[in-house]
Amino acid sequence: MATAGSLIHARGLVKRFGSFEAVRGVDVDIAPGESFGFLGPNGAGKSSTMRMVSCLSPRSGGELRVLGMDPDTDGPRIRARLGVVPQQDNLDVELTVRENLQVYGRYFGLSRAAVRERAGELMEFAQLTDRADAKVEPLSGGMKRRLTIARALVNDPEVLLLDEPTTGLDPQARHVLWDRLFRLKQQGVTLIVTTHYMDEAEQLCDRLVVMDGGRIAAEGSPSELIRRYSTREVLELRFPFGRVADHTEVAARLAERVEVLPDRLLLYTDNGDAALAAAHEAGLRPVSGLVRRSTLEDVFLRLTGRSLVD
Amino acid sequence: MTTDVPTREVPPPPPSRGTVLRILPPGLYAGRASALLERAFVANRRAWLALLSGFFEPLFYLLSLGVGFGALVGQVVGPGGEPIDYAAFIAPGLLAASAMNGAVYDATFNIFFKLRHAKLYDAVLATPLGPLDVAIAEISWALLRGGAYATGFLAVMFGMGLLTSPWALLALPAALLVSLAFAAVGMACTTFIRSTQDFDFVQLAILPMFLFSTTFYPIDVYPGGLRVLIECLPLYHGVELMRALSTGAVHWGLLGHVAYFLVMAAVGLWVATRRLGTLLLR
Numbered sequence: 273m274a275t276a277g278s279l280i281h282a283r284g285l286v287k288r289f290g291s292f293e294a295v296r297g298v299d300v301d302i303a304p305g306e307s308f309g310f311l312g313p314n315g316a317g318k319s320s321t322m323r324m325v326s327c328l329s330p331r332s333g334g335e336l337r338v339l340g341m342d343p344d345t346d347g348p349r350i351r352a353r354l355g356v357v358p359q360q361d362n363l364d365v366e367l368t369v370r371e372n373l374q375v376y377g378r379y380f381g382l383s384r385a386a387v388r389e390r391a392g393e394l395m396e397f398a399q400l401t402d403r404a405d406a407k408v409e410p411l412s413g414g415m416k417r418r419l420t421i422a423r424a425l426v427n428d429p430e431v432l433l434l435d436e437p438t439t440g441l442d443p444q445a446r447h448v449l450w451d452r453l454f455r456l457k458q459q460g461v462t463l464i465v466t467t468h469y470m471d472e473a474e475q476l477c478d479r480l481v482v483m484d485g486g487r488i489a490a491e492g493s494p495s496e497l498i499r500r501y502s503t504r505e506v507l508e509l510r511f512p513f514g515r516v517a518d519h520t521e522v523a524a525r526l527a528e529r530v531e532v533l534p535d536r537l538l539l540y541t542d543n544g545d546a547a548l549a550a551a552h553e554a555g556l557r558p559v560s561g562l563v564r565r566s567t568l569e570d571v572f573l574r575l576t577g578r579s580l581v582d
Numbered sequence: 583m584t585t586d587v588p589t590r591e592v593p594p595p596p597p598s599r600g601t602v603l604r605i606l607p608p609g610l611y612a613g614r615a616s617a618l619l620e621r622a623f624v625a626n627r628r629a630w631l632a633l634l635s636g637f638f639e640p641l642f643y644l645l646s647l648g649v650g651f652g653a654l655v656g657q658v659v660g661p662g663g664e665p666i667d668y669a670a671f672i673a674p675g676l677l678a679a680s681a682m683n684g685a686v687y688d689a690t691f692n693i694f695f696k697l698r699h700a701k702l703y704d705a706v707l708a709t710p711l712g713p714l715d716v717a718i719a720e721i722s723w724a725l726l727r728g729g730a731y732a733t734g735f736l737a738v739m740f741g742m743g744l745l746t747s748p749w750a751l752l753a754l755p756a757a758l759l760v761s762l763a764f765a766a767v768g769m770a771c772t773t774f775i776r777s778t779q780d781f782d783f784v785q786l787a788i789l790p791m792f793l794f795s796t797t798f799y800p801i802d803v804y805p806g807g808l809r810v811l812i813e814c815l816p817l818y819h820g821v822e823l824m825r826a827l828s829t830g831a832v833h834w835g836l837l838g839h840v841a842y843f844l845v846m847a848a849v850g851l852w853v854a855t856r857r858l859g860t861l862l863l864r
């Protein structure tokens with residue numbers, strides 16, 4: 273990745289809380305217009321990294337440039353050009369929906385007339401126009417999330433940082449949001465997303481890193497990662513709970529690699545149907561057998577030995 | 583989410599730091615505290631009545647102790663040595679207390695709620711604003727509240743004929759100074775408060791200070807050692823300052839009280855800013 277034109281540039285980035293190292297030497301470069309993802313399980317250090325990039329948390333070590341500036345000295349100037357969606361909504365509970373957007377715009381130095389107009393557009397964007405003069409507290413979780421995202425757009429940010437944008441949304445709301453984010457990307461906004469949903473990572477990210485235990489375990493586009501760390505297809509063989517281990521030895525002979533989960537075996541192979549036939553021939557009698565394409569979940573399992581969503 | 587968000591007017595970058603501000607650690611200040619102060623006006627637009635209630639407390643004290651109890655006491659010796667009505671003696675003390683109360687109430691309960699529960703400042707710090715902007719804005723709001731109570735109380739004093747000198751015109755800026763100092767130190771203390779139970783300690787500090795800071799009687803009732811202790815209390819300096827201004831017993835020593843509050847305000851602002859940084863920018 274070219275370093276010169278990158279919006280975010282980190283080398284050996286470290287975050288410590290007391291003696292605990294939450295981020296242990298992260299290297300990333302994010303180019304303008306790219307959508308970039310941090311994929312990882314709970315506690316991987318995704319939010320800690322995002323907060324450092326958002327200039328909300330001073331780094332404990334390493335190098336970090338955001339929009340070509342140093343967060344330690346240029347925090348206000350950098351934040352003026354970012355949109356930040358934190359993992360936990362922190363809307364202003366003393367204000368209405370409309371006031372939340374207007375007041376937030378004023379923090380960025382927009383004129384009163386500009387924030388009035390902008391608030392109207394963003395309420396349309398977040399489908400909250402009919403709740404304009406309602407307080408924030410009684411809104412549903414999904415509505416609050418949409419308002420938080422709309423609020424992050426009030427200053428027309430060049431970079432939008434979204435920490436688990438769709439956690440807590442219903443499937444339809446997630447798809448609508450992905451569509452909105454895709455349009456922002458088309459308008460040239462750089463998106464940085466954290467998630468522990470592989471489908472979200474595949475939908476949104478041109479390129480992503482898999483994080484685990486504060487480190488980057490792998491980097492690439494979703495399809496690259498799948499090609500590099502998994503096989504084309506996966507055969508899932510379900511067995512009665514507790515009996516899975518009995519069959520591992522046989523299964524290992526049928527595939528390039530086998531993962532053992534509590535209720536099933538995952539056989540990594542380029543031809544799932546052939547492996548399924550071979551399994552029957554070898555005398556395996558699973559409760560069910562399913563052939564599917566590899567996903568980022570499999571990449572994650574390979575890299576960390578753990579499931580992504582536990 | 584239905585329509586595209588068109589891009590437009592790019593917000594201005596935060597102003598570059600002036601000469602004075604260059605000595606501050608970078609990133610603390612964006613020079614935009616006014617935007618957060620504006621938020622306080624918006625948020626309190628529907629709560630004027632609740633704000634008003636704090637004005638009545640010192641008024642009730644004035645009526646019951648100054649007018650009622652004052653009828654028993656008659657005249658006392660004023661700060662200049664001349665005899666004055668008891669009501670005229672305690673009214674400046676209550677004026678200082680009202681400046682303190684409004685500021686402290688806002689800088690403790692309200693800021694605690696916004697800091698720990700509503701997470702307001704977490705959201706604000708993701709914009710160009712820094713901890714110093716937050717501290718300045720919130721202290722200003724608390725100061726305005728204390729100042730508003732004091733203004734109302736001054737008007738009552740004027741109406742009751744308790745202001746006997748043209749120096750009393752200076753009582754208003756003095757009340758703002760007292761509010762400012764209490765707001766700043768109040769906010770600094772609030773950053774150390776961990777749970778609402780700790781507010782009992784705030785009450786424990788405020789009430790005795792109100793009763794014993796020469797609000798209701800002159801300092802010479804105290805024996806030597808105790809007197810020094812009282813002279814260290816901030817409200818004592820407020821009471822003395824107000825009493826001197828409202829009765830016209832003005833002397834250069836009053837500048838000592840002013841200096842006391844300026845130092846208090848500066849220390850409070852500095853501690854509040856530093857603590858906000860450590861609490862929120864982890």
Ligand SMILES: Nc1ncnc2c1ncn2[C@@H]1O[C@H](COP(=O)(O)OP(=O)(O)OP(=O)(O)O)[C@@H](O)[C@H]1O
Binds near residue numbers: 292294312321
């Ligand atoms: N303020 C803090 N003080 C101490 N430890 C912290 C703090 N914030 C985060 N941590 C620790 O740092 C580690 C990484 O946390 P972080 O929130 O970055 O993870 P994450 O990848 O965002 O996880 P999740 O998916 O649960 O949001 C965790 O072990 C967490 O306990």
Ligand SMILES: [Mg+2]
Binds near residue numbers: 318319320359435
């Ligand atoms: Mg997180």
